Amino acid sequence: MFRIGLALVSTVVLVFTGYAYWTLRDLAGGLTSTDVIGSELSEPDGATDILLVGNDSRTDAQGDPLPEEVLRELRTTDEGGNLTDTMILVRIPNGGGRASAVSFPRDTMVRLTDGFGTHKLTEAYSRAQNDAREDLAAQGVSDERTLDRRSRAAGQRFLIENIERFAGVSIDHYAEVNLLGFYQITKAVGGVDVCLRAPVDDSEFSGAVFPAGPQRIEGADALSFVRQRHNLPRGDLDRVVRQQVFMSGLVRKMLSTGTLANPAKLASLSEAMQDAVILDKGWDLVSFAQQMQGIAARNVEFRTIPLQDNGDGTIDADPREVRRFVDDMLLSPEERQEQARSDPERVNVVVSVFNGSGVASLADRVSEEIAAEGFGAGTVEAVDSVSRTVVAHAPEEASTGALVSNALGGVPVEVDEEVAPGTVAVFLAPGYDGPGNQNFAGEGPMRLDGSASGQEQEAVGSPQNPITANGVPCVN
Structure with missing residues (x-):
């Protein structure tokens, strides 16, 4: 489920467009923080690494349960929660100039630390959180807020630890957004333009019911759009592509409509982020914004880890290949292509x-x-x-x-x-939808401004098969 990165994207766009550092200072003062990184410096690896997490928690950033009427509006129930359905690692080279974001599909099978065994990556957070909650209760901790805060921090630390081990990085910062945050942020900016290749009806699961073609979505519709994985040709992999395209669309919307130059929209966006965004304790957003100032939108790419879809709801990924792929993200696109050849x-x-x-x-x-x-x-x-x-x-x-x-x-x-x-x-076979297909769009790098790079860009805009809507890539 894609809620992550919206807070970070809002911050980044603020810097790209040169607006209001005071907004960042006010925002940082009101956000919920969690002590999951520690005060010591991370291992030097040539980059600032940020883990962005989308959590399907039915609570707000302060741990309070969402009211029933809010859950109805979100088209969900109070069942489930704390599965990290979206995980994206953002790597910003120390020299600046560009950034890369890589998605880790939720169904990727990973051998977890601390004796938990092999499970889907989406379960790492919740398994550690539940385990910590039981330990805290056994120690006599009974206050619900304390149980939630401390067990949630344990889940966050465990997820960070396992992605660091899996990807071979040292994570410097952490950001988490929940269901409510996604809903409110997309409403605050007035919706995002998307395009579908074919109509979808996933009313039984995510609630996604959309026609084919270009459309603007926000709130519960946007949540359904990025949550859907049933009734899609490639399941969670198609959902990852939707998430990446949606994020680029959000940035395009902000840049084209002056969202962050509008005081009323800024206030709504800030309020939404404070309700549902959690950052690691000690993250200086103003300093981060200054670091990002030299990175143009076209120099932020979205990618997905090397993987193998098993066709049974699970995904395999060789940790050695993942680590090499993540290391290569610090290279320029030209350097990566030359290295592959x-x-x-x-x-x-x-x-x-x-x-x-x-x-x-x-x-x-x-x-x-x-x-x-x-x-x-x-x-x-x-x-x-x-x-x-x-x-x-x-x-x-x-x-x-x-x-x-x-x-x-x-x-x-x-x-x-x-x-x-x-x-x-x-x-x-019939229905092949990967590189080389005329309708291919999304599996290759997707830039933050919405454009594809390399040969994918030519295929997306080919005269024989136009599948874009005003520059918005059409997806499954």
């Missing part, structure tokens, strides 16, 4: 593409995309109908298959004894 693990792999989708020339385009990622080009040909898109690799070469799968947005991987060592076969 010279990577021996890619250069020595020959990838053939077999088109069973029925879409003419799709295999050629996919092969070109794969070659651009540094892999060798193999056979390209049409085959009889394929039931599902899959990356097939030789026995004992799962890591090679995973590399190609990651380049294609995390399509399923399987071993095939007929595939020769050092080669990979990609089989394209």
Whole structure:
């Protein structure tokens, strides 16, 4: 669920547009803080690293339960809570000039610390929080607010610890937004423009019911738009794309309409953030704003960790690949592309593409995309109908298959004894929606100002398949 980053984006846009540092000072004084980072400096890693978390908590930032009428307005109930449905790591190189944000899908399977075992990443926060709450109660702590505050801090620290371990970073700052915060912030700015490729009806789950095409959404509608993962072609992966596009749309709205130059809207935005945003204790927002001042909106990109969609509601990600990917975020886009092309693990792999989708020339385009990622080009040909898109690799070469799968947005991987060592076969089925598809938009880098980069930008705006609405990428 996407509520994160809205507070940070509001701060960043304030700086981009040069408005009112006094607003930041007043805002910082009213936000709820949590002591989850500590006073000591983090390990030097060449960047300021910020973890942005969207929590489906049914409480406000102070821990008070949301009233029933508010829950109805949010199209939810008091069941559930404290699952971190959205986690984004923002990396700002010490030299400034640009920033990168990477999404960690909620269903990514991760081996958690402290003996919790392997679970979905979304459960890390709640498992540690529940465990801490039981320990505190056993120690005689009975005050509900104290139980909530201290157990919630334990969950936040545990999530930070596990993402640091998984991604190989040292997190410097933490920001968390809940259901109420997302609702209020989108209302305060007057809605965000989005575009859907096809109509959706997810009334049974998220409440998302939208027509195809461009539309402006806010409040409960916006919440449903970014919460939906059922009845989407790629489930949570499509939701991640929606979240990234929505964030860029929010910035575009603020910049184009002068939201942050409007005193009334500034007041509403500040009030909304104070109700539902939690920051780590000691985060100096004014200093951070000054650090961000030299970063233009086009120099902030959104990406997603390398992954493999298992097709069963879970996602696998190799920690080694994730750490390398996160390290590479500190490079410029040109440096990243050059590094991928010279990577021996890619250069020595020959990838053939077999088109069973029925879409003419799709295999050629996919092969070109794969070659651009540094892999060798193999056979390209049409085959009889394929039931599902899959990356097939030789026995004992799962890591090679995973590399190609990651380049294609995390399509399923399987071993095939007929595939020769050092080669990979990609089989394209009807409905393939990754790189090389004319309608592809979102899996590659998405900039903060809403524009895509590289070849994805050309595909999104191609005359043969125009799928944008006034510069807003259309998504599933």
